[in-house]
Amino acid sequence: MEETAPAGTMASRNSNAFDQAKVPAAQRPRLVAFGSGFEPVFGLASRAAALLVVLVMAGIFATLCYQSFPAFKTFGLPFIFNSSWNPVTDKFGALPAVTGTLITSIVAVVCGAPLALGVAFYLNELCPFRLRSILTTTIELLAAIPSIIYGMWGLFVLVPIMSKIIQPAVINALGPLPLIGAFFQGPPFGIGMLTAGLILSIMILPFIASVSLQAFATVPVALREAAYGTGASVWEVCYRIILPYTKTGIIGAIMLGLGRALGETMAVTFVIGNAHRIQMSLFAPGTTISATLANEFTEAFGKMYLSSLLALGLILFAITFVVLVITRILLHSANRKIPV
Amino acid sequence: MKLDPGILRKRRLMNRFMIGLFHLAMIVSIGVLAAILIKLVADGVHSLAPSVFTMSTPAPGSKGGLFNAIVGSVLVVFFAILFAVPIGVLAGTYLAEYGRDSRFGHVVRFCNDILLSAPSIITGLFIYGLVVLPVGHFSGWAGALALCFIALPVIIRTTEDMLRLVPDTLREATIALGCPYWKMIVSIGWRAARPGIVTGIILALARISGETAPLLFTSLNNQFTSFSMNAPLSTLPIVIFQFAMSPYRDWQQLAWVGSLLITVTVLALSIFARLFSRRKT
Numbered sequence: 001m002e003e004t005a006p007a008g009t010m011a012s013r014n015s016n017a018f019d020q021a022k023v024p025a026a027q028r029p030r031l032v033a034f035g036s037g038f039e040p041v042f043g044l045a046s047r048a049a050a051l052l053v054v055l056v057m058a059g060i061f062a063t064l065c066y067q068s069f070p071a072f073k074t075f076g077l078p079f080i081f082n083s084s085w086n087p088v089t090d091k092f093g094a095l096p097a098v099t100g101t102l103i104t105s106i107v108a109v110v111c112g113a114p115l116a117l118g119v120a121f122y123l124n125e126l127c128p129f130r131l132r133s134i135l136t137t138t139i140e141l142l143a144a145i146p147s148i149i150y151g152m153w154g155l156f157v158l159v160p161i162m163s164k165i166i167q168p169a170v171i172n173a174l175g176p177l178p179l180i181g182a183f184f185q186g187p188p189f190g191i192g193m194l195t196a197g198l199i200l201s202i203m204i205l206p207f208i209a210s211v212s213l214q215a216f217a218t219v220p221v222a223l224r225e226a227a228y229g230t231g232a233s234v235w236e237v238c239y240r241i242i243l244p245y246t247k248t249g250i251i252g253a254i255m256l257g258l259g260r261a262l263g264e265t266m267a268v269t270f271v272i273g274n275a276h277r278i279q280m281s282l283f284a285p286g287t288t289i290s291a292t293l294a295n296e297f298t299e300a301f302g303k304m305y306l307s308s309l310l311a312l313g314l315i316l317f318a319i320t321f322v323v324l325v326i327t328r329i330l331l332h333s334a335n336r337k338i339p340v
Numbered sequence: 341m342k343l344d345p346g347i348l349r350k351r352r353l354m355n356r357f358m359i360g361l362f363h364l365a366m367i368v369s370i371g372v373l374a375a376i377l378i379k380l381v382a383d384g385v386h387s388l389a390p391s392v393f394t395m396s397t398p399a400p401g402s403k404g405g406l407f408n409a410i411v412g413s414v415l416v417v418f419f420a421i422l423f424a425v426p427i428g429v430l431a432g433t434y435l436a437e438y439g440r441d442s443r444f445g446h447v448v449r450f451c452n453d454i455l456l457s458a459p460s461i462i463t464g465l466f467i468y469g470l471v472v473l474p475v476g477h478f479s480g481w482a483g484a485l486a487l488c489f490i491a492l493p494v495i496i497r498t499t500e501d502m503l504r505l506v507p508d509t510l511r512e513a514t515i516a517l518g519c520p521y522w523k524m525i526v527s528i529g530w531r532a533a534r535p536g537i538v539t540g541i542i543l544a545l546a547r548i549s550g551e552t553a554p555l556l557f558t559s560l561n562n563q564f565t566s567f568s569m570n571a572p573l574s575t576l577p578i579v580i581f582q583f584a585m586s587p588y589r590d591w592q593q594l595a596w597v598g599s600l601l602i603t604v605t606v607l608a609l610s611i612f613a614r615l616f617s618r619r620k621t
Contacts, residue, residue: 042522043438049430050439050448053496056489057451060462063469118365126362135366137614142373144610146550148577149599152584153376156383202372209369233355256457263459265553266581290461294556313465317458324454 060317068311070303079311085276087300092308094315096276100193100286101316104268105261107197107282108204112261113254115201116208121238123209124216136213143206151270154199155191159271163190167283186281191273194282199267204257211256215249215334216242252330259323263316265290289316377603384600387593396565397579400588406598408565412573416480416559417549419569420487425541428492429530432499432537437525449500456493463489464554472558480569483559487551491544498540502533539617546609550602552577576602 072079075092082093123136167188174184219242227237243250273285274295287295289312300306391405398404431448439445467486472478506529514524530537555578562574576598583595 039520039522042525046430046434046438047444049427050434050444052427053431053448053451053455053492056466056492057455059470060458060466063466064462067465067469067473115365115368118362119369122362122366126359135370137611138370138373140614141607141610142369144546144606145373145376146552146577146602146606148550148552148580148584149376149380149603152580152595152599153379155584157375157379202369205369233351235355235358236351238358259457263461265459265461266577269581270584290459290553293461293465294553297557298560310465310469313462317462320458320462321454324457327457328450328453 064310064314064317068307068314071307071311074304075308079308080315083276083278087296087302087305090302090304092304092311094289094308094312096278097287097289097292097312098315099278100272101262101288101290101319103193103282103286104196104200104272104288105258107194108200108261109254109258110201111198112201112204112257113208116205116253116257117212117250119205119209120212120216121242123213124242125234125238136210139206139209141206142202143210147203147264147266150199150203150267154195154267155270158195158199159190161190162195163188167194171283182280183282186279186283188283189273189285191271192281192283192285193272195271196268196288197282199271200261200264203264203267204260207260208253208257211253211331212246212250215246215253218249218334219245246334248330248334252327252334255323255327255330259320259327262320262323263290265294269294289313380596380600380603383593383596387597388600392594392597397563397574397583397594398590400586400591404594406576406579406594406601408562409574409576409579409598410601411565411567412480412559412562413549413576415567415569416483416487416555416573416575417545419481419484420491420548421541421545423484423488424491424495424544427488428495428541428544429499429537431492432496433503433525433529435496435500436503437521437529452493452496455489456497459553460490460551461553461556464557467554468557478558478560478572480559480571480573483555483573483575484569486554486558487548490551490554491548494544494547495537495540498543499533499537502536502540503529505536506532535617539613542609542613542616546606546613549609550577550606552581556581 071092075082079092080094080098082091083095084091084093085096086092119139123132123139127135167190170184171186171188175181223241223245224237227241232240268288269291272287272291274287274291275285276287276292277284279286292312293309296305297309300309389405391403392407393405393410394407395403395405396408397406431452435445435449435452439448464486467482467489471482471485475482510528510532511524514528515521519527555575559575559578560572561578561582562572566573580595580598580602583591583598586592
C-alpha cells in the first residue's frame with residue numbers, strides 16, 4: 001500500500017502517515033518489516049554498482065597488463081625506448097608513438113591554453129552580462145562536437161589551408177633560423193604533428209576554459225572591486241589579482257586539457273599521417289599511440305603485433321593516469337569542487 | 341605625488357592590447373565552431389536524400405544510404421544507456437548517501453574521476469580483451485558494453501553532484517517521520533534531484549553518440565543491415581571514419597551526411613540538456 005501511494009510533498013507524506021495510524025495495528029509491523037527488508041537490498045545494490053566502478057578501473061589495468069605481457073616479455077623494458085616498428089619482422093618499439101603523443105599534446109597545450117585563458121578572461125571580465133550564458137554555452141558546445149567530426153574537418157578544411165598558406169609561409173620565415181628552424185622544415189604536406197596539435201588545441205579549449213572559469217568564480221568579489229577601485233585596469237586585475245589567486249586551479253585546468261589531448265584518437269588519426277618515424281620537424285607526418293591503435297588494430301595479424309599494440313595502450317593509460325592524478329590533486333588542493 | 345604620464349600611457353596601451361587579445365581568443369574559438377558547422381551544412385545538406393535513411397551503405401560507385409549504420413548506432417547506444425542508467429544512478433546514490441565520507445566512497449570517487457577523463461580508446465581495448473577475445477568475434481554487445489562504461493562515469497558524477505544539492509534537513513525530516521532510508525532516497529532524494537540526473541543522462545547520451553574509437557575494437561563494422569547484437573554491427577561513426585578516409589567521392593559525400601546527422605543529434609541533445617536543467621532548477 002505504501003508502495004503505490006503517490007510520494008510527494010511533505011503535506012501528502014504527512015497525510016499518508018496519518019492514514020497509516022488508522023490502519024489496523026496488526027498490519028503496521030508488516031509495513032515496517034517490508035521497509036527494513038528492502039533496505040539491505042537497496043543498500044547492497046548501490047554498493048555493488050559503486051564497486052563496479054572500481055572493478056572497471058582494476059579490470060582495465062589487469063586486461064592491458066595481461067594482454068601486453070608477451071610484448072614486454074619479448075622486447076623487455078627497452079620496448080619503450082626502441083624506435084623500430086616493423087610488422088614484417090615482428091620488431092616493435094614504442095618510442096615514435098610515445099614521442100608523437102607527447103609532442104602533439106604539448107603543441108595542443110601551448111596553443112590551446114592561452115586561447116582558453118583568453119576566452120575565460122573575456123567571459124569573466126569583459127563579456128556583457130546578457131551574452132554571458134549564451135557565449136559560455138557556445139564554448140561548451142565545442143566540447144560536445146564528436147572527435148571524428150574534428151578529424152574530418154581537419155582533413156578536408158584545415159589540411160589544405162596548412163599546406164597551401166600557413167606551412168609555406170612559416171617554412172620561409174622560420175626555416176632558415178638556427179636552432180628553432182629545425183622544427184619548421186620539410187615539404188608542406190599539410191598533415192603532420194603541428195596540424196594534429198592545432199586540432200587538439202581547439203578540442204581541449206572548452207575543458208580548460210570552463211574549469212578556469214570555475215576557479216575564477218572563487219576570487220572574492222571584494223578583492224576584484226578593491227583593485228578596480230584603486231584604478232587597476234582590466235588586464236591588471238586579470239594578471240595581478242585573478243591569476244595569482246587561482247594559480248593552482250588554472251594549472252589543474254591545463255593538466256586536465258593535457259590529459260584529454262594525450263588520449264584523443266579520431267581527430268588525430270585523420271591528420272597525423274601515421275608514420276612511425278621520429279623527426280624534428282613539426283610539419284613531418286608522425287603518429288601517436290591512439291592513432292596507431294585506430295589505424296592498425298583491425299589489420300594486426302600475429303600475436304606479437306597485437307600484443308605490442310596493447311602494450312602501447314597500457315603506456316597511454318599509464319601516462320594519462322599520472323596526469324589525471326596530478327590534475328585531481330591540484331584541483332582538490334585548490335579546495336574547490338570541480339568536475340575533472 | 342605626481343602621476344607619470346608615461347607610465348599611465350604604457351598601462352593603458354598594455355590594457356588595450358590584452359583586451360584585444362581576449363576578444364581575439366573569443367572570436368577564434370567561436371569562429372572555429374562556426375566554420376565546422378558551416379562546412380558540415382554546406383557539404384552535408386545537399387546529399388541529404390530520403391535514400392540516406394532507407395538504403396544500406398553502398399559499394400563505391402553505386403547508390404546507397406546509411407540505413408544499417410543508423411540502425412546499428414541506435415541499437416548500440418540504446419543498450420549502452422539502458423545498462424548505464426541504473427548502475428550509474430545507484431553508484432552515484434551510494435556516493436552521495438551511504439558512502440559520503442567512507443574510505444570505500446573515496447576510492448570509488450577517485451576511480452570515477454579517472455575513468456571520466458581517461459581516453460575512450462582505452463575502454464575499447466579493455467572490452468576487446470574482456471569480451472571480444474574470449475568470445476572470438478566482434479559484436480554489437482561488446483560495443484554497447486564499451487559505450488556503457490564511457491557513459492557510466494558521467495552519470496555517476498552528475499547523480500552524486502545533484503543529490504548533494506538536496507538539503508540534509510529534508511533527509512532528516514523524512515527519516516524522522518519513520519521513513520526507511522531507501523524510501524527517503526527514492527522519494528525525496530531522487531525526486532528532488534531528478535532534473536539534474538536527467539540532464540546528466542542526456543549529456544552521457546550525447547557523449548556516447550559520437551564515440552568512435554572504442555567501437556573500432558568492439559562492434560567493428562558490417563556492410564549489411566543487421567539487427568543482431570551478437571554479430572559485428574555497423575555504426576555511424578565507424579562508417580564515417582571508413583568513408584571519409586576512402587578515396588571515393590561518393591563515399592566521402594555520405595561521410596559528410598553522416599557527420600551532419602551525428603553533429604545535429606549531439607548538439608541538439610547538449611542544448612536540450614542545458615535548457616532542461618536551467619528550466620527546472
